[in-house]
Amino acid sequence: MSVDTHQASAPPTDEELRTLDAHWRAANYLSVGQIYLMANPLLTEPLRPEHIKPRLLGHWGTSPGLNLVHTHLNRVVRSRGLDALCVWGPGHGGPAVVANSWLEGSYTETYPDVTRDEAGMARLFKQFSFPGGVPSHVAPETPGSIHEGGELGYSLSHAYGAAFDNPGLLVTCVIGDGEAETGPLAASWHSNKFLDPVHDGAVLPVLHLNGYKIANPTVLARLPEQELRALLEGYGHEPLYVTGDDPAAVHRTMAAAMDTALDRIAAIQRAAREEGATERPRWPVIVLRTPKGWTGPAEVDGLPVEGTWRSHQVPLSAVRDDPEHLRQLEQWLRSYRPGELFDEAGAPRPDVLACVPDGPRRLGATPYANGGRLLRQLPLPPLEQYAVPVDQPGTTLHEPTRVLGGLLENVMRGTAGRRDFRLVGPDETASNRLQAVYAASGKAWQAGILDVDEDLDRHGRVMEILSEHTCQGWLEGYLLTGRHGLFSCYEAFVHIVDSMVNQHIKWLRVSRRLPWRAPIASLNYLLTSHVWRQDHNGFSHQDPGFVDHILNKSPEAVRVYLPPDANTLLSVADHALRSRDYVNVIVAGKQPCFDWLTMEQAEAHCARGAGVWQWAGTETGDREPDVVLAAAGDVPTQEVLAAAQLLRGRLPDLAVRVVNVVDIARLLPSEEHPHGMTDFEYDGLFTRDKPVIFAYHGYPWLIHRLAYRRTGHRNLHVRGYKEVGTTTTPFDMVVRNDLDRYRLVMDVVDRVPGLAVRGANLRQEMADTRLRHHDWIRAHGTDLPEVAEWSWHG
Incomplete structure (x- = not known):
């Protein structure tokens, strides 16, 4: 379904603004508590050093802005009856998103031991960035998340991926201004040229400009507003602006921007779905400018913190050892007036939860963030077709x-x-x-x-x-x-x-x-x-x-x-x-x-992952092979079979085993990979003591790395790509990298005991053919006829 204009939100009343502010303050309090506290979560007694975590980890700077977005998303989701998902792009927003999940109850539903009371709040605080606890980023452990915030640049493309083919879903994406400098994020702005307003959901980007990265200003935050507007309009968006540091004013402006954005999204979807509009729409984007570390300490040790890069991580870093830092932390926490936000048992008060949606519409409980719950079996046809x-x-x-x-x-x-x-x-x-x-x-x-x-x-x-x-x-x-x-x-x-x-x-x-x-x-x-x-x-x-x-x-x-x-x-x-x-x-x-296997044979071979192609080798009876020719990849397989065919004709008494590997992890020991072979299986396939000439699609040292613990590794000789490339004929590429059939035959002669003398003529002929190939392609521009016209015959 689209956003229903009949359910459009009325502008918030003063009372609603008061409850929105209460929710936001509660989320801020919980975010700070996670960074600092391991006891005394409700400040029922004065803070003491032992209440503070011994190692202060986490990031405060982006959290108040994320809490503002979460609070206002709650309001529109609840008032409009939306199905919504939010992708939290800023890399260190974990405290904020966890805090909001705990407030709405989805965290406790996911982790019943983290109850919505004082004991649960204490557990919530202690576990954050603590051994055996939860990460500082928005991570898989965070209810409602599909995006790991540890590496920047991917939030907007993730948001569009979530919106594709989900026509009733609103996906909000908070983009940090540090993330906005990355190449992946810059390209992903063009995703709106691929979003179908008929069959897809909507993506509402929120560009959060708090001015700083870890230690430097951010590019987009320093652009003049006219230049930033031109950039966003050039990307195909219609920007809406929310700016300021006064909570009362920002709440009103943010609510208006959210309502305007969702009304425009509803109009776009209605025009496409009901009126047949086909022109590419100009989707809204919200530009949110708030101070980095907003509502935190304004100054620490005589240096400005709020609104600067110094608020990025832990603004007060010596709380256990410095009484002034401890005093400032307590002042900071009490500035949110926790007694108004949580009752005596530690549960959020009704005012705090007034904006929170119900059930699966809560951002931490949306099934869209746990996609396996929605997954259907893919209708795959019979392969025989x-x-x-x-x-x-x-x-x-x-x-x-x-x-x-x-x-x-x-x-x-x-x-x-x-x-x-x-x-x-x-x-x-x-x-x-x-x-x-x-x-x-x-x-x-x-x-x-x-x-x-x-x-x-x-x-x-x-x-x-x-x-x-x-x-x-x-x-x-x-x-x-x-x-x-x-x-x-x-x-x-x-x-x-x-x-x-x-x-x-x-x-x-x-x-x-x-x-x-x-x-x-x-x-x-x-x-x-x-x-x-x-x-x-x-x-x-x-x-x-x-x-x-x-x-x-x-x-x-x-x-x-x-x-x-x-x-x-x-x-x-x-x-x-x-x-x-x-x-x-x-x-x-x-x-x-070349086609090597029937469908029935292919399915059996792929199920094994690696196996002997008996029709290609010359093993007979109970005799062990003299040499194993192995291949992984389509071109290596062709070269191995061509080499086997040459050996069959020129050294008919040589017992050759041909092995093909489809699943490369089969080469690993079974204790190192679920698909790995036991030593018994590996030795049975490749032998313990016979030469193995392995033609591999990629870099040859990978095969050595996978098989280095095997008994027969000393007998393993791998040919593959050696970073020798150019524009040339197909066969010349394998010759240049010593993966060709003639080189493989030479390897057999070199490594099978007793062949040095008996196979000397064959080896010389193979070397001469490689030289002839070199001259041929430069004269004719094509591969040797015996290569270009080759096919298998047993």
């Missing part, structure tokens, strides 16, 4: 991602009514061969459309913007509020979101330990246009290291898959889209690739 036929391995070719595109089209079509699946990527859906989805949904777009444009759709669910940060933020917000999605990206440039995915993985890890947070759909990456096939882009587009980055993270939350053909990609994608609470990374090519 999209499987490619494989009569003989290695004789036909398909573009794996194009095949996957057919499956994703079905998913997009199957979710058309419920609208809970989105495909995001930076301008690369068609480039990555996924354009079949356009038959089910075009690309979301609210800006101008020209006759030459294709596949743009004002109601589309394919999201493209040339900002990987924004794509990542959109999808995270979408998943955290109970939906599904896939992020398709060029492999080399997904590194742009390295830090963002770090935070999401940490969020998942903490959430898994919170029984009240329901599992959400996994964050799924499809990395394609990969390192080995950048024929026209060259070195700048060649970097397979995202897998290394991911596998440094918490094993319980990360999975990495390298399907070698189209059917294995279908199987892996199906598994990833069904999974919960993971980050799944799938690396698959978009160029024509």
